[in-house]
Every structure is written in C-alpha cells, then in structure tokens.
Amino acid sequence: xxxxxxxxxxxxxxxxxxxxRGIILPTFEQMKDPTKIPQAIKEKxxxxxxxxxxxxxxxxxTWKNEPKEKGGTFGKVNxxxxxxxxxxxxxxxxxxxxxxFPTGAHKxxxxxxxxxxxxxxxxxxxxxxxxxxxxxxxxxRGGAYNAQLLGCDSIAxxxxxxxxxxxxxxxxxxxxxxxxxxGESNVKEIFDKTWELKRTREDxxxxxxxxxxxxxxxxxxxxxxxxxxxxxxxxxxxxxYFGVVLTSGSAGTLGxxxxxxxxxxxxxxxxxxxxxxxxxxxxxxxxxxxxxxxDKHVPWIHNVKNTDMVIDINDESCLRLxxxxxxxxxxxxxxxxxxxxxxxxxxxxxxISGIANVIGAxxxxxxxxxxxxxxxxxxxxxxxxxxxxxxxxxxxxxxAYDERMAERDHHVHMLSQTSDWMLELSxxxxxxxxxxxxxxxxxxxxxxxxxxxxxxxxYDNYWGSIHNMAPKIDELIRKFNERTGLLKDLx
Numbered sequence: 001x002x003x004x005x006x007x008x009x010x011x012x013x014x015x016x017x018x019x020x021r022g023i024i025l026p027t028f029e030q031m032k033d034p035t036k037i038p039q040a041i042k043e044k045x046x047x048x049x050x051x052x053x054x055x056x057x058x059x060x061x062t063w064k065n066e067p068k069e070k071g072g073t074f075g076k077v078n079x080x081x082x083x084x085x086x087x088x089x090x091x092x093x094x095x096x097x098x099x100x101f102p103t104g105a106h107k108x109x110x111x112x113x114x115x116x117x118x119x120x121x122x123x124x125x126x127x128x129x130x131x132x133x134x135x136x137x138x139x140x141r142g143g144a145y146n147a148q149l150l151g152c153d154s155i156a157x158x159x160x161x162x163x164x165x166x167x168x169x170x171x172x173x174x175x176x177x178x179x180x181x182x183g184e185s186n187v188k189e190i191f192d193k194t195w196e197l198k199r200t201r202e203d204x205x206x207x208x209x210x211x212x213x214x215x216x217x218x219x220x221x222x223x224x225x226x227x228x229x230x231x232x233x234x235x236x237x238x239x240x241y242f243g244v245v246l247t248s249g250s251a252g253t254l255g256x257x258x259x260x261x262x263x264x265x266x267x268x269x270x271x272x273x274x275x276x277x278x279x280x281x282x283x284x285x286x287x288x289x290x291x292x293x294x295d296k297h298v299p300w301i302h303n304v305k306n307t308d309m310v311i312d313i314n315d316e317s318c319l320r321l322x323x324x325x326x327x328x329x330x331x332x333x334x335x336x337x338x339x340x341x342x343x344x345x346x347x348x349x350x351x352i353s354g355i356a357n358v359i360g361a362x363x364x365x366x367x368x369x370x371x372x373x374x375x376x377x378x379x380x381x382x383x384x385x386x387x388x389x390x391x392x393x394x395x396x397x398x399x400a401y402d403e404r405m406a407e408r409d410h411h412v413h414m415l416s417q418t419s420d421w422m423l424e425l426s427x428x429x430x431x432x433x434x435x436x437x438x439x440x441x442x443x444x445x446x447x448x449x450x451x452x453x454x455x456x457x458x459y460d461n462y463w464g465s466i467h468n469m470a471p472k473i474d475e476l477i478r479k480f481n482e483r484t485g486l487l488k489d490l491x
Contacts, residue, residue: 002117002213002469004476011122011480019484021151023055025116027474028218031062031109032225034074040490046071050102053173055149057102061109063226065100072100076233077226080349080380082358085338088415091370092239093361095378096226097349103169105351105382106223107135107209108142110252113218114207115146120476124205126152130175132197132206133157134190138292138382139209139250144174155204157193164389182287187297191445211300211445213466215252221470224259227377231260234375242374243268245311245360247353248280249293251302253379258306258467260377268308268368272360275312275421280433289315292353292381297440300447303463304434305456309367311360312421317413318355319390323401324409325350326384326391333406352387354380359417367419431456 030036037059048054049070066072078097087093098106115131118124124131130153133143140156147154153175160179170177180189194206209215231241241264244257248271257269273280274288277295285296290313298304324330325347334344350358357378364376384391395401423429434456441447454462481487
C-alpha cells in the first residue's frame with residue numbers, strides 16, 4: 001500500500017528545500033493532461049533540454065512531450081504503429097514511445113510515482129536522507145535523475161553486466177553507484193545489497209520498484225490514460241482494442257493494463273518474460289540478455305489475478321532484431337520489402353525490451369488469430385540509444401552486417417514467430433504464479449502472508465484502494481506547492 005501519513009516536522013524541511021531550490025511538483029492530473037500545466041512553466045521549458053538536470057523537467061514526466069531534444073512543450077501522446085511488413089501479422093501493433101521522457105526512458109515516471117508521495121507526506125527527508133534505487137538499469141537512472149531534480153542525494157544499485165550507456169550517464173546524476181554481481185537475471189543480488197545498506201547506514205530510504213505501489217499507480221493513471229487516448233484516436237474504422245502485452249521487469253507498467261480493463265473488461269493482459277528464464281511459465285530459472293526486465297521472482301506489485309497470458313520470448317531474437325533495426329543494411333532491406341525509409345529510421349525508438357514487447361504482441365496476435373480489426377498495445381520503454389554498444393559488440397564479433405543477414409534475421413526472428421512458449425492462464429495457473437510471491441516476499445523480504453492473501457482474496461478492496469489514491473496524492477502535492485509559494489510567484 002501507499003502510506004500517506006504526514007510527518008509534519010520532516011515535511012517542513014522538504015518544503016523549505018523545495019522553496020530554496022525553486023522546485024514545483026507536477027500532479028498526476030498534469031502528467032495525464034499537460035494542458036493543465038501553468039503557461040509560465042511551459043514558456044520556461046522552451047529553453048530547457050529534455051535531459052537537462054533542471055527541476056522544470058519534472059513537468060516533462062508525461063507521454064505527451066513534443067518529440068524533440070530541447071525546447072519542446074506538449075502535444076499528443078507519442079506512439080508508434082509497427083508496419084505489418086515487419087510484424088507479419090494483420091493486427092495493428094501500437095506502442096507508446098518512452099524515448100521522449102527525460103532520461104530517454106519511461107521509468108522516470110515510475111520513480112516519481114514512488115518518491116513524491118513520501119516527499120509530500122514528510123516520510124522522506126531530502127535534507128538528510130539518501131534515496132536508494134535498486135534496478136537493472138532504467139529505474140535507477142530515472143530515480144537518480146528525479147532525486148537530483150528534487151534536491152535529494154541518491155544511490156543507484158544495478159548489476160555490473162548492464163550496458164555501458166547506463167553507467168556512463170548515471171555517473172553524471174547519481175550521488176553513488178553500487179554494482180552487484182551478474183546481469184539482467186540477478187535481481188536477488190540487488191535485494192541483498194538493499195538489506196545490507198539498511199543494516200549499515202541510517203540515512204537511506206529504499207525505493208524498491210518491485211514492491212513500491214507508486215510504480216503501479218503511476219502507470220495505472222498516466223500510462224493507462226495515454227493508452228486510452230491512442231485507442232480513441234485510432235479506433236475510427238471499426239478497430240477494437242484487444243489487449244496489452246508487456247514484459248515484466250518490476251511489473252509496474254502492467255498497471256496500465258489494469259486501467260484498460262476497467263474500460264474494456266474483455267480485453268487481455270499478457271506478461272512477457274525471457275524463455276531463457278521461464279519463471280512464470282515453468283517456475284524455471286536461468287540467465288538472459290533482455291535488458292530492462294527482471295526474472296526469477298514475481299514482483300510484489302504484479303496484479304497476477306488480472307493477468308490472462310504468459311508469453312516467453314527468445315533473447316536471441318531481441319538482439320538480432322536490434323541489429324536489423326539499427327544497421328544501415330537492415331534499413332535498406334526493410335525499405336526493399338515496402339517499409340518507408342522514414343519509418344525504418346524510426347525503428348531506433350525500440351530498445352531491447354521494446355523489441356521483446358513487440359515479439360510478444362506478434363505471438364499474441366498469432367495465438368488468437370487476430371485480424372486487421374484488432375489492436376494490440378505495448379510500450380517502448382526506452383530506445384536503441386541505450387544499446388548502441390550492444391550493436392557494436394555484435395559487429396565486432398560477427399563482422400559487417402549486410403542485407404542477406406538482415407533478411408535472415410527478419411524471417412527467423414520475427415516472421416517465423418509461433419504460438420509456442422505461451423500459456424493462456426486459468427484461475428489455478430494465476431493462483432500458482434501468485435503463490436510464488438511467498439518465497440521472495442514473505443520468506444526473504446519481510447512481507448506478511450496476510451497481505452499476500454489480501455491481494456488475491458480481498459481483490460477489490462486491495463487493488464481498488466490503490467487505484468483510487470491518485471486524487472489524494474494530487475491534493476497533497478497541491479498543498480506542498482502552496483506552502484512553497486513558488487506557483488504564485490511564476491511570471
């Protein structure tokens with residue numbers, strides 16, 4: 001749950017820090033609808049770069065940023081429709097685009113959803129405490145960035161095997177970077193490090209994305225509403241929203257599927273994972289290379305009872321398609337099969353986990369025999385900008401890429417996707433996956449079995465109370481801004 005108990009003594013310190021540094025906090029309502037952002041802030045943003053460490057960029061935590069690196073304001077939701085020439089399916093596969101967030105990834109929204117409730121209640125002291133962001137990459141980047149904007153010290157924790165780009169940028173914003181052994185599959189090692197910090201340091205507050213319901217709520221509210229807007233824009237010729245496919249890192253983004261189910265009760269929510277580590281599908285384990293997703297556990301904030309399908313994705317396919325979408329020879333090949341060059345150039349909007357999401361959507365479309373009247377939604381969490389070094393590594397290992405290789409990769413790793421390594425979940429399949437939470441969260445992380453049972457057996461009260469918290473948080477944000485007095489001084 002999200003605790004909104006107010007500590008007035010610490011809250012005074014947070015207000016004073018914000019006042020000193022000129023920090024104004026956006027509401028959930030403004031992140032959903034930037035037209036509600038004060039015009040004076042929009043004018044100031046015209047001189048601010050998208051990745052600049054400037055507190056005004058808190059107002060760019062939205063899917064509606066103008067897609068430009070500096071000086072942009074706001075417009076419609078940023079989304080991308082995958083060409084059928086690439087996917088090989090008739091269904092329309094639509095993705096919200098994460099590149100146009102500050103930091104170049106949508107996780108900056110999730111971290112705001114986790115940090116701001118503690119800030120406006122006085123549960124986190126930005127003057128004396130450090131915000132700890134455990135992650136496999138983008139979450140700790142977003143957390144460290146938001147901490148900087150909000151005047152807080154931060155500690156980023158991530159596996160040592162993540163892409164070079166993640167570390168290079170983190171050095172400029174994180175107060176401290178701690179690496180843990182392994183790579184994408186080594187989430188427990190991250191958890192172990194957070195417990196070590198709790199035992200040895202008195203000044204840390206851990207914002208664990210896998211258990212923080214602010215992560216789920218931000219996506220329920222902001223990503224869910226963005227998805228709704230795109231559906232309404234595209235569903236003009238009889239198309240229907242069929243469902244959403246998302247790989248499970250923290251499972252936070254799946255919150256948008258919960259929101260969409262309130263509008264389309266018959267729609268599907270599919271969760272993807274690497275077939276090299278089939279935790280949800282087979283209670284399995286392993287190691288994989290889909291950077292941006294976790295494994296070997298079920299996140300505490302995963303609403304499993306609302307999940308309809310598990311789809312496992314080959315990490316090799318993700319890396320091969322990353323190369324296809326970003327090498328010049330790959331673009332020439334795609335152009336030769338009918339993909340316009342300007343569309344091919346935009347395929348750099350997909351990072352590795354974004355590619356996994358598209359593969360999952362293709363597999364869902366094939367499994368259900370979807371037609372041109374069906375829309376399957378997903379998210380590009382980040383872009384290829386985070387993985388240029390991975391493309392170079394493949395070049396160094398395999399030599400120069402050519403159109404023959406591009407054709408092979410397209411046919412083998414996209415057009416030949418099948419409906420294997422998938423499971424349509426029954427009630428008992430869901431219950432099995434839900435019960436896996438016990439071993440990570442009750443036995444290892446100190447959660448209670450009573451709360452675990454409440455997630456399942458008191459479903460409407462448990463999840464419903466979380467989904468109704470955004471207006472309460474917004475009211476606390478408005479009161480916080482009033483106490484700083486900065487809004488009335490805007491010119």
